[in-house]
Amino acid sequence: MNNPSTVSRRKFLQTTTTFAGGLLIPFFVSAGAKRMGMLGALGAAEAAGADSAVAFAPNAYLGIGRDNSVHIILAHVEMGQGVWTTLPMLIADELDCDWNKIKVGHAPPAQPYYHTMFGIQITGGSSTTWSEFDRYRQAGATARAVMVAAAAQQWGVAPEACSTADGYVIYNDKKLSYGELADAAAKIPPPANVPLKPASEWKYIGKGVKRLDTSEKINGKARFGMDVQFPGLLTAVIARPPVFGAQLKRFDAAKAKTVAGVRQVVAVPSGVAVIADHFWAAKQGREALVVEWDIEPSLQIDTPGQWAAYRGLTEQRGAVAAKAGDAQDALSKAADKVDVEYTLPYLAHACMEPLNCTVKIANDKCEIWTGTQMPGLDQGAAAKILGFKPEQVEVHTMFLGGGFGRRATAASDFVSEAVEVAKASGKAVKTVWTREDDIRGGYYRPAFLHRVRVGLGEDKMPVAWHHSIVGQSILAGTPFEAGVKDGIDGASVEGVNDSPYMGHVPNHLIELHSPKNKIPVLWWRSVGHTHTAFVMETMIDQLAHSAGKDPVEYRRTLLKDHKRPLSALNLAAEKAGWGTPLPAGHFRGIAVHDSFGSAVAQVAEVSVEKGKVRVHRVVCAIDCGLAVNPDGVAAQMESGIIFGLTAFLYGNISLDKGRVRQGNFHDYKMVRMQEAPAIEVFIVPSTEKMGGAGEPGVPPLAPAVANALFAATGKRIRNLPVKPEDLS
């Protein structure tokens, strides 16, 4: 097996090129073809000397084999969102390669794969496609230029006289394949600043292709982190504290060790690891383990008590996230006032693939196999635990069975823990979380309470808006804490303080309280927008109704200077047939929200049947600027809608004396086939700046459904998940 992490910093002869977009693109120039056979994560399948081994690699993002194979290295990871296909589209459109010869792999941690905007290697923030749009096209264009140069040299003609198509350089009746040219190309220094094609010449971008990862994911061959196996590998299951922050008092491993297959029981910083020949034995061993914990009374939080404490904070002054005029004075003078409270609970990501990480430590080297959104931070965390240099740690990024933010912790929680287990064990160990471990393991979307006081003017438009937000900061206490400015974690208030509606409210005050406790919190697909969009879009709907205006018309008035949300709103309303008759018992609601650089509007069509919400249809419109893979954007909208619906109907992590009440899919429920609405997605034809798609489909769903339920029942839903008493 080749060594995927050999693209280490010292192997790069880096040249740095600045492109028109201002992006810094580090290229490394290969000194020889053979070395590049080890390029990135593709190495495993490519024995040195094989025809498919990379013979030519003009930069860190792609290589070409003598068999015409095109190896594309992803700086971002595939967790369902489709970058396994989208990034190759960017390269293929410039390279003019044969689409069927593309092989894709995840990059190891290394500087060329740092996010072009965020400065670390990360997949998140719905940012892969827009942030790589120039870098990956440039990578393809550079490779194509070298191929043309190599062919032109061989034929003794001017490069400008040559053309390219489907993996060949062509001059009159002569043609040479990229594979035939690879060795010659490897001797030519790649040029800088190769011009990119105009949009009119794109074959893939904006048109779309089928996913490149389907085949291996429908025949059982795809390898997720959970599927890593090799001789001698043991499996660990960890007994973790039943309450966040509790400490290990003592444990007795005698009974656990009598379980057939259990090899070791070791203490690690996060708990006690039971290590066995296979998962089943490790889990049984954990059940037999006797553990006692020290649980401080202050850790034993109850959900109702927490809401009461949060409620009390809204009476106090918080950190100011946005301010205009004098909201409190204007409120006191307004004749018509609204004063409402919202509660949105902790939420678990519940990726289908439970967390896991495989670690092998041998001969001053550590190898890690896992699905991660931040392989570079994981590498650093492992190195620190082991007293290694980062280059002594190899990270093999596997397919992610869902991410949604959970596989991107600043503390590298599940990777660090697995490294500790392997270190304590002295053996190669795969640490596996059960579903209960995952649901009860923290790193939740923080619970948030909003109190909103709005004063209306004579025209029934808002003149005063005092908005108090209470919830834990995601960034506080992490290496990203510098992101908290003047007491404001932007992830707590995004969607309120920057709401396009706020510009129309002359007196507004947005305050934030960020209480601290031991419950780990994290970004959860669409982050702050998961709660802020719900509050803003149900409030606006309420204001529209109290003004006696149609909710779409009311929003149009407020959004008249905001092109993107307005165009998404108009398209969704039109396609949903807003205002047209519905079957008896069906009602519509709408919401529109900007997040991650895209505006998304959704119209939900609902009914209430036997005290249960049924969402029949969701019509969705998105303005994401250029949609590189339109069907991929549609898939992400569908995915976001189901994800948002699950949170609306069922999402709830609650605490009883500090213990998480939920544990598996019977009490932390997911939307299933029979509850999934028909979904129609429309993309606004747009030349606006490119935005994201992975997350922006989530925020509008809950308010759109809540607004439809108001139309159905006359009741406002302010506490999620929805409860039967809110429906009648």
Added chain:
Amino acid sequence: MIKLHINNQPYSVDASPQMPLLWVLRDMLGLTGTKFGCGMAQCGACTVHLNGEAVRSCVTPVSRAANQQITTVEGLSTDLTHPLQQAWLQEDVLQCGYCQSGQLMSAAVLLREKPDPTDEDIDRAMSGNVCRCGTYPRIRKAIHLAAKIQREGGKS
């Protein structure tokens, strides 16, 4: 030793009779296409066929499968020619893909029992399979397409 017939191959395993079939397949036989999702028959990621019936292998003791015919996703076809696989490819169904082995195995039983399933048939047959990426609308579409492919003799 427990004898198993998996995807028409004979296997012998030295496992506790109570050990769930899922972990025998994955950790003892290396057949990792069948996935662990919940461990209590709530998500369907571990669905395999036992004598042609869909079962949740995470709660099926291996003793129950002894000497029986087991089919896993690896045995659905050897070359992606099963009508469901064809339809999954055409409809770009999957996203992260982790639940899809189970989805396919549940759908395969449905398609055999109901060659032209209605939406209600699909709801019933697929309600035990969770997809966190929310690919349900495409799974529904793909099952209808697979039924058509099957009716037309395996060609789409």
